Amino acid sequence: AQKVTQAQTEISVVEKEDVTLDCVYETRDTTYYLFWYKQPPSGELVFLIRRNSFDEQNEISGRYSWNFQKSTSSFNFTITASQVVDSAVYFCALSEAYGQNFVFGPGTRLSVLP
Amino acid sequence: NAGVMQNPRHLVRRRGQEARLRCSPMKGHSHVYWYRQLPEEGLKFMVYLQKENIIDESGMPKERFSAEFPKEGPSILRIQQVVRGDSAAYFCASSPVPEETQYFGPGTRLLVL
Numbered sequence: 053a054q055k056v057t058q059a060q061t062e063i064s065v066v067e068k069e070d071v072t073l074d075c076v077y078e079t080r081d082t083t084y085y086l087f088w089y090k091q092p093p094s095g096e097l098v099f100l101i102r103r104n105s106f107d108e109q110n111e112i113s114g115r116y117s118w119n120f121q122k123s124t125s126s127f128n129f130t131i132t133a134s135q136v137v138d139s140a141v142y143f144c145a146l147s148e149a150y151g152q153n154f155v156f157g158p159g160t161r162l163s164v165l166p
Numbered sequence: 167n168a169g170v171m172q173n174p175r176h177l178v179r180r181r182g183q184e185a186r187l188r189c190s191p192m193k194g195h196s197h198v199y200w201y202r203q204l205p206e207e208g209l210k211f212m213v214y215l216q217k218e219n220i221i222d223e224s225g226m227p228k229e230r231f232s233a234e235f236p237k238e239g240p241s242i243l244r245i246q247q248v249v250r251g252d253s254a255a256y257f258c259a260s261s262p263v264p265e266e267t268q269y270f271g272p273g274t275r276l277l278v279l
Contacts, residue, residue, distance in 0.1 A: 085265070097209075097270035143208060147265075150256060154199075154268065156208040 054079045056146050056157035064163045065134050073129045073160045077145030081105075086120065086127045087145040087154070097143075103127065134164045168193065170260050170271035171240075178277045179248045187243040187274045191260030198241045199268055200233060203255040214264075215241060248278045 055078040065071045077086065088100040101111060103120055111118045115132045131138055144157040171190040179185050190239035194216050201209040211225040215235035226233065230248075235241040236274050245252055255275050 087267070089270070095255065096272045097259075099267060099269060102267045131244075145209075154201075154209070154211060156201075156210070158208045163245075 054081075054084075054146050054148065054155045056144050058142075058144055058157035058160050060160045062161045062163070064165060066071065066165050067136060068133050069164075070130060071134050071162065071164075072130050073131075073142050073162065075127045075157060077125050077127065077144070077146045079146060079148070081148050083148075085147045087147070088118070088127075088129050089143045089145065090140045091143065091159070095109040100129075110137070113131050131162075134162075136164050136166055138162060139164045142152075170195075170258055170269055172256075172258050172271035172274050174274060175272060176275045176277070178279065180279050181249055182247050183279050185245040185246075185248050185252070185276055185278075187258075187264075188240040189243070189258030189260075189271060191258075192241040192269055195212075195260035195262050195269075197261045197264055198235050199259045199261075200243050201257045201259065202232070203257060203273075205254070209257060212243075220237050248276075252276060252277045 053163045057076045059074055071154045084105045086103045090098040090100055101118055108120050108122055119128045141159045141161045145154040147154045170192055173188050176183055198215045200212040202212055203209045213233045214222040214227050217235055218237050230246045232244045255273045257273045258271045261268045
């Protein structure tokens with residue numbers, strides 16, 4: 053069975069600090085997809101990134117970066133120089149090869165304090 | 167290109183009433199997924215539909231819940247005889263093909279009094 057663990061329930065940082073959100077997954081599939089979504093206080097879900105299991109290259113997008121390590125089944129998300137607007141709940145998710153459904157982690161609530 | 171649309175955004179029902187939640191996928195997307203988010207929890211998959219077909223309903227409660235995605239019109243998630251435990255945010259997502267990214271709507275917040 054597929055499972056996503058986000059061990060950090062809540063994180064608080066001060067603005068401009070770097071912060072890493074952990075995501076560990078379990079799957080028996082050799083082909084799968086990993087995702088990060090952001091849920092700001094307004095409640096909508098914002099897509100951040102999709103990574104397939106054959107692409108272990110790290111990705112950087114502005115202040116966001118992702119570290120995919122197949123050897124440890126982790127897909128961690130780092131925000132550099134955090135800002136108050138980054139305050140949200142962040143969900144890591146996993147889908148099987150044909151994406152029939154997502155398994156979401158429980159989420160990490162990030163609070164960035166001014 | 168409009169995103170995934172859900173309505174209503176907020177819905178209040180009394181116990182025993184019916185709730186109907188609507189989802190219009192993004193243009194060009196024929197795959198629709200419904201998820202439920204209980205307060206302070208992550209999202210849980212409910213059902214996956216293509217036009218006129220239910221592909222996977224393994225996450226749907228066996229009773230009172232049903233979903234459809236007709237040839238014309240939005241996908242509907244229907245909850246009959248609602249109970250307080252049905253209070254949650256219900257999110258719809260769509261994708262052009264199953265293995266592509268799912269884009270989420272703004273959600274419908276259902277409150278059962």
